[in-house]
Amino acid sequence: MSGRVGIVIVSHSADVARGAADMVRQMVGPEVKLAHCGGAPGGGLGTDVAAILAAIGAAWSAAGVAILFDLGGAETNSEMAIELLPAERRGRVAICRAPVVEGAVIASVEAAGGATLAEVRAAAEALSA
Amino acid sequence: MPIEEALRRRLIRAAADSIIAHAAELTALDQAIGDGDHGLNMARGCTAVLDDLDRIAALPLPGALHAIGMTLVMKVGGASGPLFGTLFMQLGRSLPETPDRAAAAAALAEAIAAVKARGRSDVGSKTMLDALVPVQEALGDPGPDWRTRLPTVADAAAAATAPMPARRGRAAYLGARSIGHVDPGARTVALIVRALCEA
Numbered sequence: 001m002s003g004r005v006g007i008v009i010v011s012h013s014a015d016v017a018r019g020a021a022d023m024v025r026q027m028v029g030p031e032v033k034l035a036h037c038g039g040a041p042g043g044g045l046g047t048d049v050a051a052i053l054a055a056i057g058a059a060w061s062a063a064g065v066a067i068l069f070d071l072g073g074a075e076t077n078s079e080m081a082i083e084l085l086p087a088e089r090r091g092r093v094a095i096c097r098a099p100v101v102e103g104a105v106i107a108s109v110e111a112a113g114g115a116t117l118a119e120v121r122a123a124a125e126a127l128s129a
Numbered sequence: 130m131p132i133e134e135a136l137r138r139r140l141i142r143a144a145a146d147s148i149i150a151h152a153a154e155l156t157a158l159d160q161a162i163g164d165g166d167h168g169l170n171m172a173r174g175c176t177a178v179l180d181d182l183d184r185i186a187a188l189p190l191p192g193a194l195h196a197i198g199m200t201l202v203m204k205v206g207g208a209s210g211p212l213f214g215t216l217f218m219q220l221g222r223s224l225p226e227t228p229d230r231a232a233a234a235a236a237l238a239e240a241i242a243a244v245k246a247r248g249r250s251d252v253g254s255k256t257m258l259d260a261l262v263p264v265q266e267a268l269g270d271p272g273p274d275w276r277t278r279l280p281t282v283a284d285a286a287a288a289a290t291a292p293m294p295a296r297r298g299r300a301a302y303l304g305a306r307s308i309g310h311v312d313p314g315a316r317t318v319a320l321i322v323r324a325l326c327e328a
Contacts, residue, residue, distance in 0.1 A: 040206025042173065046166060049203050049210065071164075072298055073208035076247070080202055080211040 005111040005120045006033040006059030009104050010052055010069040010078055012045045014038035020068070020101045027105055028112040035059040047074045052081035056093060064092035064117035068104040068124065092117065096124035103127055131227045137193055138186040143328035144321045145175035151320055158313040162300040166207055167313040174205040174213070190228070195221030208298060209314060212248055212257060219243035234269035241265055254296035255307060257314035260286040264322055280323035287311055287319040 007024060011017040017038030024034055035055035040046025052067075059065050069075050075095060082093050094117050096103055103124040110123040132140075148155070148171050155168030178185065178200050185196045198218030202210050223236035241261050245251055252262050263286040267279055288311060295307035298314075 040166075040170065040173070041204050042206075044166075044169075044206070045164075046170065046206030048206060073206075073210075076208040076211045079247070080214070084202075 003061040003063050004032050004114065005063045005107075005117050006035070006061040006065040007104060007108045007111060008052070008055045008059050008065055008067045009034075009036040009038075009100065010047055010055070010067060010074045011036070011038040011100060012040075012047060012070055012074060016070060016100070020104050023101060024104050024108045028108045032108050032111045033059040033061055034108065047077040049077050049081050049084070052078055053084060056081065056085065056089075060089075063111075064094065066107045066111070066117060066120045066124065067093065067095045068098060068100050068107060069095065070100040094118070094121040096121045098124035098127045132190050134186055137190065138182060140325055140328050141178065141182060141186060141193070141197065143324040145179050147320045147324035148172060148175045148317060151316075155313045155317060158311055158316055161310040162295060162303055162307045163313065164207075164299045167209055167317070170205045170207040170209055171213070171317055174201040174210060177201075177204040189226050191221045191224055191226060193221070194218070194224065197221075208248075209257075209317070212244055212314070213317070215243050215247045216240050216257075216261070230268065230271070230275060234265060237261070237265045237268060248297060250297045253293065255290045255293040255300060255312045255315075256295075256297050257312070257318050259290045259293070259312065260315035260318035260322075262286075264318065276326045279326050280319070283319035283322040287315040290315045 009017050009020045017036040021034055021036040035058035037051035037055045041048045056065050067078050069078055078095050082090055107120045107124040110120045152168035152172035156165055159165050159167035178197055185193050194217050198214040202214035219240040220236055223239040225232055250256050252258050260283055264279055264283050267282040290312040291309055294305055295301045300307045
């Protein structure tokens with residue numbers, strides 16, 4: 001495995017996604033690839049499978065990608081996006097069931113420290129334990 | 130029963146037009162117990178399907194259903210995109226090109242199983258499944274006049290979601306306060322079933 005786990009933030013709101021990404025960037029440098037998306041296809045609150053796929057691509061790392069999401073539809077659409085990935089990438093994306101802002105910050109700090117995808121996910125999900 | 134291009138076009142248009150025409154009602158149902166975007170989201174998905182109708186209707190039935198599902202996945206913008214998208218994509222995988230009633234019932238059962246897996250849900254949680262499952266059972270019944278029976282079954286099943294407390298989706302946050310409102314996903318299923326049976 002090489003590189004750091006990438007982080008994707010998926011929110012119903014483009015503003016929330018951007019704001020959470022800003023908070024992550026305050027904590028970690030460019031060694032952690034970070035992408036975010038928010039808003040329905042064509043605008044308004046919601047999530048967009050194509051945008052999630054693009055974000056996964058932008059944050060792609062051989063170490064895998066961790067997704068942080070805000071509410072139900074963002075999770076369902078993230079699961080759908082993972083299924084639409086090429087088979088060799090599908091198993092290297094993890095959805096973290098954690099509060100989106102805190103989870104993204106914790107996950108990216110873990111990623112910056114060289115944690116594996118499973119470790120990144122566990123650290124984020126420990127917030128909800 | 131052969132489902133030719135002209136019939137495919139009529140069925141797709143009937144279902145999509147019905148959802149678009151009822152978008153305000155669906156949104157009102159969703160405002161009562163959810164985030165209020167179901168009607169708008171489904172209408173956006175259906176409009177995208179109609180925009181692509183020439184290509185989709187020209188495909189054989191399985192391919193057309195798969196294309197409808199993928200369009201909903203990519204365009205709806207809420208959880209209903211993957212949920213209704215999975216329903217149609219699995220129907221596309223399971224239905225033969227010229228299905229009879231029994232084949233349609235079997236394919237719908239497989240599509241319902243896919244929706245259950247996608248939503249990690251089952252009947253009784255105030256979701257689209259509470260309309261889909263009774264419709265599938267009615268479709269599996271070889272009795273006469275299934276085209277007139279199915280819309281009645283679907284309407285009754287959607288109405289029967291009102292007393293249920295929501296256990297999935299945004300409505301689950303409301304808990305007992307979701308009681309008394311019809312689930313918008315179940316209502317959408319009833320609208321699609323009626324539109325298809327009456328087209």
